[in-house]
Amino acid sequence: MRTNGTGGTGTRGTGTVDRRGLLKLAGGSLAALGLTAAGCGTGSGSDGGIVTIRYAWWGSDDRAKRITRTIALFEKKFPKIKVKTDFQPYLDFWKKFNTQASGGNPPDVFQNAVGFLRKYDAKNVLLDLRGQVDAGNLKLDGFRAGLEKFGEVDGKLLGVPVGSNSMALVVDQAVFRKAGITPKPGWTWDEYYAALAKIRDTQGRAGDSGMFSVMYLYDMYLRQHGKAFYTAEGLGFTEADLTAWWNKAYEGVKSGIYADPKKVSQARPKSAVAAELAASEFTWDNFTIRYTSEGKSQYGLAPIPTTDGKRTGQYLGSLMLSASRRTKHPEEVAQFINFMVHDPEVARIMGYDRGVPATTAQYEAFKPTDPVNRQIAAYEKQLVDTGVLEPITPHPAGADVAEAAFLRIAEEMALGRRSVPDAVQQFFSEAKTAFGS
Template sequence: MVNGRNVERRTVLKAAGATAATLGLAATTGCGGDGGASADGTVTIRYAWWGAEDRAQRIRKTIALFEKKYPKIKVKTDFQPYLDFWKKFNTQASGGNPPDVFQNAVGFLRKYDAKNVLLDLGEQVEAGHLRMEGFRAGLEKFGEIDGKLLGVPVGSNSMALVIDKPVYTKAGVKPEQGWTWDDFEAGMRKIRDRTGRAGDSGMYGVMYLYDLYLRQNGKAFFTADGLGFTEADLTDWWTRAEQGVEQGLYADPKKVAQIKPKSALAAELCGSEFTWDNFTVRYSAEGKSEYALAPIPTTDGKKTGQYLGSLMLSASKRTRHPKEVAQFIDFMVHDPEVARIMGYDRGVPATQAQFDAYQPTDEVNKAIAAYEESLVEAGVLEPITPHPNGADICESAFLRIAEELGLGKRSVDEAVQQFFTESKTALGT
């Protein structure tokens, strides 16, 4: 993720991992969805997503715009909290009746493609109903799997280091693009020694940070069909994290757990925290300090391993209205007014037209936009690591086992062995 900062990701993965692992999803040949058109040619498509009421209110406004532009297409909506969304989705998919279009994430593409749930939107692109040009920084490739277009990004984010600016200033630590992990560790020592705080919230369960570290070293967390690292690699990572806690460089995991759902950074247990850039909003809401985004440390002073990615829209293979679904997705990712309504709720807008249309006025969102622009200008962005079928279950296991390690419930060796055992089962390897 991960401490309290990744509730959405963690709860989503728990839901999908617990439910999808036990469901044999029905084959999705034939027709499904809402049914045929009405007498006047009007069709209805079902759109489902996860999120809070604020997101729902914004999305309803965008749907009103869409229905005004396409009066013959009506959109029936359904949203759930994170956990409930995936429970309901799996039930619908297993019964052969998933929503026509729905919010999705990269960790689920191969899973639901393997279960014959996802529509390849490539045909709709060829037919001219869905535009895949005008995306920022290669995001148009984000939802492509094995030559199939299974998802279209609605926003972007990237991993970042969120820092408490006064703490870093007092410690004399100045993170800059290209700083190394040795620089980072030296900075954590300065923060500990000069401010009395741990330098960082800890790296036990930040799976996507570990992925970047692996990518910096020519590996990756996932390959197209499995894990891209060894037990020795993970042993080294978790040993270093454990040593960091012992030395006071990272926050005490027990204290971090006690203050949840508040973040360790906002609770002043540490001076920084690795997370997704668009999660930065939470720190200003939770804490009393001034926060900023800093670059990811590197192994060689150049390669960060970073990529842009975020939520996306996918379609059901059973939909009776693929053209209308494609027109809906096209509208949601290209229309400038949609961006002005949604803001950065689902990440920085994925297309340049929407990015230009919404210019944030608050300092937090300005910083998020500037951070992502700095990644493009620095030339550090790369294609995302492929996620195999079962990746969501692996991620859920990584987060849970890492937390158990941090709380002293497992040794490093036990944690590594448990993770690989569960992952091999999830991936069928």
């Protein structure tokens, strides 16, 4: 997920921000921060009334620095709780976590995403935090837009959101302005394709970076047609559906409204929009910050095209904090999660690094002053105010494997290594295995 992620995590294979490229950007070294990874095999402990909990997450050096500051603040306010930290790039994080979980020694508390809830719940890894809510150690009031329900699966509270994001179209504002295009809420797919063609014809640039593997955009499109990428048990679409979607992507490349996938691949880890190969691409709204740091233009957010001029199929995604079912300190873990999602100072430190703050207290505590973050806040406010947001279906166990397959196969197809029929067949075969059906 681009997870973030769903999750908050981003997913692009032939677009500019593919997961691997993004994760490469998000990689960081513990040594650069002077941090020590939590040791394995010892679990959480206490010494003289001091409780130690282990906290792990994925992300960049900048995220690690921010989180380190929030932990220092937590330990000052809760002097009897110490926090050991560990962070990795996204893929390395999950490899290590899976090893720890399989060995019965996962971190006490860790960053999580919707694609992993059912998977690790089925493996009895995740703590149902509902008991800590009932005990008063964790508050679920004060969340924005119903986000407190984002981590609920089958009546259990398996994660608590720290931020929110949603799919958007990131645009090179200068190119769109020169082409005379102003996307507005409710614009249709036909209008979107016409805009890309106009950019190609008047600006000499592809209108979009491509959509072969933008999994969460495909989910939006399916939702506009009464379906979804996932159901609670598996896939929510057919081989015919995916064939039509990928054929449309191929047609876009041939006509020049989508960027050449090979050039997009060569530009990584730089985004195709910042590399001036395309004028726009679909990604998570909070990823907009990276374009300003990479490119020379001004970048903004445009709405998701619609089928009927109304329904976008959007929902708020979120990174979450989850707890281990094996933790020896559930009360302290709950207090830590509660602090991280409610304390206003945490929001001032983290900003929009993990999305727009999930709780009202933190949302109001951090008022962005830079243009990009202000656009992100305005974009999500518009989604909430217009009532287009829908609930997300909790991803089935195996969704992470299916998503990885989707990304890999879509890229192989985009680069000419697979035909559309072969790619569709291969994906459904791997997804069937992932879901155990």
